[in-house]
Amino acid sequence: MMLFEEMSMGDYEQVIFCQDKESGLKAIIAIHDTTLGPALGGCRMWPYESEEAALRDVLRLSKGMTYKNAAAGLNIGGGKSVIIGNPKTDKSEALFRAMGRYVESLNGRYIIAEDVGTTEYDMNQMYLETDYVTGSTARAGSSGNPSAKTALGVYSAMKRTAKEVFGDSSLKGKTIAIQGVGNVAYDLCQLIRDDGGKLIVTDINQEAVQRVVNDFGAEAVGVNEIYRVAADIFSPCALGAIINDETIPQLRVKAICGSANNQLADIEIHSQRLKELGILYAPDFIVNSGGVINVADELSGYDEERAIVKVKAIYEQMGQVFEIAESENITTAAAANHLAEQRIAQMLKVRRTFLQTEKSAICRR
Structure with a gap:
């Protein structure tokens, strides 16, 4: 390299x-x-x-x-x-x-x-060596393991995705196919079950699968079968790059919303392909941002109630993404990137304006 x-x-x-x-x-x-x-x-x-x-x-x-x-x-x-x-x-x-x-x-x-x-x-x-760490349990004000907050964020994004596709944010009666049932997905499964949703799950770890089956009445399928199951929403919560040329033709869902990072093997090609097929893709870095939102709250003195409010706001952020995609006739992946890039560009503009003002003031002196 x-x-x-x-x-x-x-x-x-x-x-x-x-x-x-x-x-x-x-x-x-x-x-x-x-x-x-x-x-x-x-x-x-x-x-x-x-x-x-x-x-x-x-x-x-x-x-x-x-x-x-x-x-x-x-x-x-x-x-x-x-x-x-x-x-x-x-x-x-x-x-x-x-x-x-x-x-x-x-x-x-x-x-x-x-x-x-x-x-x-x-x-x-x-x-023990630095103050620049979050998510520890050794000091007052730490938020600990962020898995539960990540799951809450995914759930909030999933409800907004359901509203976009089905006209109702409730997951009652909806079938969610979940790939990977680790810590985040386990908490997500509980939230979906409590909302009346049906679960179909898979994982290479059979103990993790059995736990979800026992605790939430989920249906288990093989690791390669998950792409082919008939469901309302597919929720990738394990590997990246699993939305690709091979898996997209197998999908029998209306939407994709999960916690895994980098779900699209090729962002431009595969987000466009999903759009053409009428499968709504909830961009993963919006969906799974609950964990970082939670730990970032530590920087101003952690308050769990405040952090939960911020995590639940992913519902509105996902709505913004869908609105941008619709109004500009672009993919949801492109819309999410636009949202992030626009905010960074605005801050750069503010900084340049401030520096120019400071430079002018120095010259006048």
Whole structure:
């Protein structure tokens, strides 16, 4: 990879490579954009096949956080970090404290949170070295694990999607096909069941599937069958890039709304294909923004009731996306990007105006 060329093309601000020989830490922090404020994004721990694969992932994820945070109306920018390693075997206090020291060295340009492969406990270890961490349980004012709030955000987005497609936001009598039933999806299943919805689920983890079957009366299907089931809404809550040339022709749903990141294998091609087929796509970085909205509330002194109100506002944000897509005759994916880019552009304009005013004032002196 030609790193500086890649950074220039994607307009990334900073990439930091972190290593600590004693703990075995190998990590990358990517700060994409701080126009709206310090970059905030989770720390993913994963046994990447190569260092380049880790770099590509952190670049992709950090840019996604810029759009997610901007569209959510947060005064924070986009960043992400990855630790190369197996989260089941390679964790240690020394490793996470070393990571915390690297975060501290950035003096608040990047604020870390948990993500795939990391937990509240891991954030606690980082907090021993830096204040720039959210989602820990070690200090007063922390919000802890954001999974429940992420699920609430997905549920809010799903209700607005249902209203757009069916004319009613209630999920009563609706069939939701969920791919992946981890922590976020488990909480989502409960919300859907309590709203009167029917669940069809799948996961490579059969214990997780059985838990949802037992607790919420879900119907279980095979991992490859989920694309073909007749349902009202398909909810991808596991892997990315699962809406692609192979799966789209199999879909028998009216809408897609789930928590997984980067669901479209090709954003332009596959969002247009869904539009042509009459399948409403709820853009994933709007749908799954509840977690970051929740942890971002820590920056002003965490208040759970206030955070819940903000997370539920995803309902209105999703409505904005649908309205933009309809009025401009564009895909919902393009509309979500427009919403985020417009907010960043407005802030850049304000900054330029302020700097020009300050420059003029200095010249007059």
